[in-house]
Amino acid sequence: MTRYTAVTDADRQAMLEAIGVASVDELFAGIPQEVRAAAPLDLPDGLGEAEVYAHLRELAARNTSVEDEISFLGAGMYDHYVPALIDMLMSRSEFLTPYTPYQPEISQGGLQVMFEYQTAICELTGLEVSNASVYEGPSALAAAAYLAKLTNGRSRFVISRAVHPHARETLVTLCAGYGMSVSEVPVIDGVTDLAAWTSAIDEDVSAVFVSQPNFLGAVEDLGPLIEAARSHGALVVCSADPLTLGILEAPGVLGVDVCVGEGQTLGNRLDFGGPSFGFFAAREEHVRRMPGRIAGETADVDGRRGFVLTLQTREQHIRREKATSNICTSQALNALAGVVYLSWLGREGLVELGELLAARTAYAREKLAALDGVSLLHDQPVVREFAISLGVPDLAAVRRVIARCAVDHVNPGHPLAIDYPEYRDGLLVAVTEQRSRADIDQLAEVLGRALATERAAAETPSGGAEA
């Protein structure tokens, strides 16, 4: 018996008698000897609750979190403030512990949350239908690709190189099975190269993928990109950062077919990359090919308003090999955080937060661009993230600069050359509302000093090795 089970010796005896066997081992008699584990599991003995807590606390202490330094890391996940009421709601048993709502009469809370979430996502994206969430951002983009494949059966995808590198790689991984090819359109001046984009799209293209803002932080001019694709009948998929949609035009209004994205910025913590949620919204004509759960409004036998999972004939448990996706468990609890966060921000707050991010980011961008050796990697409009060149020779030098900043408890951002060798000294800097002007001033000072040290070390005959 462990602390999570309750069968006493007396219970076991009574239970075995009721079953009509002499021992628990007898219950496993149907497992042939040749496939029995030869030895006990080679794992440590169990620990008490306090010991497990201490061990996990010790592991946590070996991580440098955004509480331990002034962090400007972004590149897909961002350190926005998560209001306390979200912690409280997410830890309520009634939201935390149920399964997927297969019995709607006792799941109205969760189903209504899904309905409200879908409404909020439709509003945000300017599209007509939303599902109740998918896993996370990059795989949401790949899920949109599968919808396009089911819709038009064409053979090729076109994706902007300014889309998140994890999303581009995920698309290639997941469409390999059903035999699609993927072509990538280069970036020019920080945004998708419209000329190359236009010439890459023809009648074989099933869908095109663009991101708003893009991975380099730049706001894309979506209008011409969408037009180029639609004129060839390709579906347009936009991966958007939902928190910027208070000030940026809704992709649905501009004419995209599907808008997906990473939902972490909506009330979910960083969690070293997950769990968060992916959102998935589309024009109405695509609803019967959408992946995942969808909640719909209906009424009970007495006429009371209620909610159910609906359009389930799309789904794997009904349609099996003909399903529009294999997704089952998605991210209901994280999507709950998303709709609560959007309600907390509210109609005005979403705009105000966007304005604040834009102002702080503009300030940081100017501060850093003024440092010796630093230049802007592009001068496109940005909301909360921007890219700079540090004026050092390579990725190794960028890493040394970041390591020097770490000594002063500042994390200046993400090295772009990890995914974009062409930006060998690039740095992606994100500014959330949790980074004050004082934090930004501190970043400029620390980064400036680290760069000066790097340049001085590079000029010494020893080749830059520090004592």
Add this chain to the structure above:
Amino acid sequence: MDHETAMQRDRAVTIFEKGQAGRRAFSAPAIDVPERSLDELIPARLRRKSPARLPQVSEPELVRHYVKLSRRNFDLDTGFYPLGSCTMKHNPRLHERVAGLPGHARLHPLQDPARAQGALALMWGLERALSELAGLPHVSLQPSAGSHGELAGVLLTRAYHAEHGEQRRTVLTPDTAHGTNPATVTMAGYEVVKVGTNAEGGVDLDDLRAKADRDTACLMLTNPNTLGLFDPNIAEIVRIVHDVGATAYYDGANLNAIMGISRPGDMGFDIVHFNLHKSFTQPHGGGGPGSGPIAVSERIAPFLPRPVIVRRGGDGTNGSGREFDLDYDRPKSIGRLRGFQGNYGCFVRAYAYICSLGAAGLRDASETAVLNANYLLARLRQLGVTELLPPAYDRICMHEFALTGGPMKHELGIRTLDLAKRLLDHGYHPPTVYFPLLVDEALLVEPTETETKETLDAFAQAVADVLREAREDPEIARNAPYTTPVRRLDEAGAAKHPVLRQAL
């Protein structure tokens, strides 16, 4: 309608229908940098013209709305949840506490690995434990849920065959399989070939032999299967599949029956997925988050999703050094399945669970899950329930068992759905209904190891009571439930005229 409960009288009102213009819960931080007109920063033509019509509510309104909504949910902490194939075991609250430590919860996924050593050590430790449970040497934690792990597994199979210059076309799945298996096969570009079930509830070996050929890429199998039965021919099944050069994929949804007792690797499987939200206590959250790590054999390992966690330093051999790192340099990898490193928050909970239970505790969990399931079946038999709801296959079960409601329907005139709905009035979440598909009027019952004997006794009695009541008046069950926040809902109407968002 005369006897409405208080909850029923409280009609559903959405957050969008509450609030007033001007109300808010958010106060923006002061703009402490020089004020800039948005026109100066972002051209007007790229900007939003009309605001998203989000709710306008105060914090107290917001909290009350969602707390009241939560009370319209049934949950595992409130009552018994014997939902077959879902492993609704207790979710220890310790796990929420440790997952919430800022060093875990507020760690950025792109933090330099040198400064995320605790997280990588935890992931390494979880990988080693899952490897040991699977009996397979290599693990990727990246997949986000079971179905995502399945897709990874079939794509790994594709990469494996491509490496050997082969283009195979089909994947075998038993007719008892979870729906995710065939759906995955299609998404991975293969065709499904169904394999039949024999009289004992296992794979029909003759049918398997007839259908396994050089076109077979893979067999996907759950064992114990979705009938709750361990297939005694498992070694032979895997042999047949391997003999035609195909891989064997183990759907780990039912791993809770056999932890430390029998390992998929020992059965010969090449690829296994785990559901951390089933056997390893990640709370299900009303439909996620989950996590679906995979374990694989040596021959599949080169193709694993990247990045892979490695140990560097020490004597220079991967696996022994002291420093953890993420290795992207994997030329044969199928690539990423998602962003970043996977659902780390779920890893923390699963790892804490494994630390708590240890080797003996994990085995005890499986033994107790199987004991509880067989005991519940025995109680149902003692109470005469199985005369109307006989087991689909009458033998010792593993962690769950399938009943058929055919005789109940014939004799009492109520369907499995009616029984399920009447159980709601008794305060229970019903078992899984109408799955597996090959069982008529199926009821799939999985009590898990964390329930007491008293709970199992009471549930068995409730089922017996519903049947006795139905013998007297079947209309009661046919019109149930009566006490839930809403009663039976018009699902057909919802699908016919979909209303998928609030009209604003």
